[in-house]
Amino acid sequence: MDIMYKKKNAYAAADSAELARITEYCEGYKKFLDNGKTERETVAETIKLVAAAGYKPYALGDKIAKGAKLYYDNRGKSLFVLRAGTADIAKNGVRILVAHVDSPRLDLKQVPLFEKSDIAYLKTHYYGGIKKYQWLTIPLALHGVVALKSGKTVNVAIGEKDSDPVFYITDLLPHLSQEINSKTIAEGFQAENLNLVIGGIPARGEDKDAVKKGVMALLNEKYGITEEDFLSAELEAVPAVKARDVGIDRAFISSYGHDDRVCAYPEITATLQTDTDQTVLTVLADKEEIGSEGNTGMQCVLISDILDAVAASYGVNPAALRAKSQCISADVTAAYDPAYASAFEENNVGKVGYGVAMNKYTGARGKSGSNDASAEYIARLRAAFEKDGVIWQTGELGRVDLGGGGTVAKYISKMNIDTVDMGVPVLSMHAPCELVSKVDVYQAHKAFSAFIK
Numbered sequence: 001m002d003i004m005y006k007k008k009n010a011y012a013a014a015d016s017a018e019l020a021r022i023t024e025y026c027e028g029y030k031k032f033l034d035n036g037k038t039e040r041e042t043v044a045e046t047i048k049l050v051a052a053a054g055y056k057p058y059a060l061g062d063k064i065a066k067g068a069k070l071y072y073d074n075r076g077k078s079l080f081v082l083r084a085g086t087a088d089i090a091k092n093g094v095r096i097l098v099a100h101v102d103s104p105r106l107d108l109k110q111v112p113l114f115e116k117s118d119i120a121y122l123k124t125h126y127y128g129g130i131k132k133y134q135w136l137t138i139p140l141a142l143h144g145v146v147a148l149k150s151g152k153t154v155n156v157a158i159g160e161k162d163s164d165p166v167f168y169i170t171d172l173l174p175h176l177s178q179e180i181n182s183k184t185i186a187e188g189f190q191a192e193n194l195n196l197v198i199g200g201i202p203a204r205g206e207d208k209d210a211v212k213k214g215v216m217a218l219l220n221e222k223y224g225i226t227e228e229d230f231l232s233a234e235l236e237a238v239p240a241v242k243a244r245d246v247g248i249d250r251a252f253i254s255s256y257g258h259d260d261r262v263c264a265y266p267e268i269t270a271t272l273q274t275d276t277d278q279t280v281l282t283v284l285a286d287k288e289e290i291g292s293e294g295n296t297g298m299q300c301v302l303i304s305d306i307l308d309a310v311a312a313s314y315g316v317n318p319a320a321l322r323a324k325s326q327c328i329s330a331d332v333t334a335a336y337d338p339a340y341a342s343a344f345e346e347n348n349v350g351k352v353g354y355g356v357a358m359n360k361y362t363g364a365r366g367k368s369g370s371n372d373a374s375a376e377y378i379a380r381l382r383a384a385f386e387k388d389g390v391i392w393q394t395g396e397l398g399r400v401d402l403g404g405g406g407t408v409a410k411y412i413s414k415m416n417i418d419t420v421d422m423g424v425p426v427l428s429m430h431a432p433c434e435l436v437s438k439v440d441v442y443q444a445h446k447a448f449s450a451f452i453k
């Protein structure tokens with residue numbers, strides 16, 4: 001018995017067969033990233049995957065048969081995937097995996113289109129925590145829906161194909177930046193300047209707002225929409241970039257929105273591929289980045305309704321079922337970045353390449369706002385991970401009192417369910433392109449698989 005704890009580099013521990021499995025697994029992940037850049041697209045992409053595996057749509061109120069494989073599509077923005085097991089749920093409860101599929105981005109305002117100095121722009125209101133300067137001068141794509149009064153919904157995706165145009169936010173040239181350079185970053189980069197360039201050709205025979213009219217005519221021709229239809233639209237500007245291998249050894253993947261699709265994908269692959277007789281509820285949530293609010297976020301009673309339906313169908317008391325259930329709140333954590341070493345405490349932060357990371361607690365200023373998972377629950381998980389050879393590490397969101405953050409964990413644990421945060425360490429989190437290590441993504445799949453056995 002080794003009496004000293006030592007973290008393991010998961011790449012160093014992998015033989016060539018394991019390295020090949022990691023590479024292959026991450027090819028699937030990259031496809032998942034490119035096929036779904038928003039919460040709506042990720043839910044649609046996941047429905048394709050689970051439907052292909054035999055999962056059927058569930059209607060609230062329906063009885064759930066033992067052995068059933070079901071999914072509940074909540075408004076196209078969050079998804080509940082249920083494997084109704086044959087194991088005794090009065091004893092084992094439900095194994096719950098939750099990740100979120102919304103990512104920081106720039107949402108269009110409701111009256112977005114304006115023109116200034118013969119350039120047409122779209123006004124945005126940023127969603128989630130961003131460093132505003134990172135979104136300037138990069139190609140941006142526009143994704144989302146325009147809901148019409150007729151009840152019809154128009155899907156929009158512009159900027160992903162090589163032949164598509166993209167959108168762009170300008171920055172001031174360095175030659176003239178002396179004033180901005182002496183300001184703080186918060187003062188120098190204003191949210192109301194995050195306007196997307198959408199056009200520059202004036203419509204013929206118009207003297208006022210001619211470029212804006214030209215843009216609107218093109219949108220009307222392509223999508224059949226009028227300017228008023230923006231009032232009932234959800235359009236999101238996201239980086240027009242694809243997931244790419246990083247490094248000559250291809251150790252890493254850069255992509256928009258690893259947070260938190262890098263946990264959503266392993267959740268889904270673990271759910272579909274693991275041989276288990278447990279009842280498993282896998283959730284893709286929306287609105288985590290703005291506090292899990294609303295009827296598609298994890299503060300919504302819907303998860304409770306679905307657990308109640310499981311309890312009723314199996315003839316188990318719902319409170320007793322919750323007390324026996326367990327959850328992994330699968331969300332990313334900050335990875336140690338040697339370039340910003342002072343932001344972290346090296347022994348307790350997650351490191352890229354060292355496997356999936358478990359955060360016993362999150363929060364800020366003395367764990368405030370955190371779900372602090374119990375030692376007993378973590379011990380049970382340690383045993384399950386060891387049995388399956390999962391390489392995992394602990395994580396903490398940076399140096400104490402530097403900042404902090406939260407996840408959906410506290411909303412699940414509030415229902416009297418043992419819950420802990422666990423996910424892939426991310427470099428440059430919330431940047432337009434984030435970085436993860438492939439081996440950590442693969443270990444997340446192994447961990448979630450061990451959890452639901």
Ligand code: MN
Pocket residue numbers: 100259260288331332
């Ligand atoms: Mn997250």
Ligand code: MN
Pocket residue numbers: 259289430
């Ligand atoms: Mn986040």
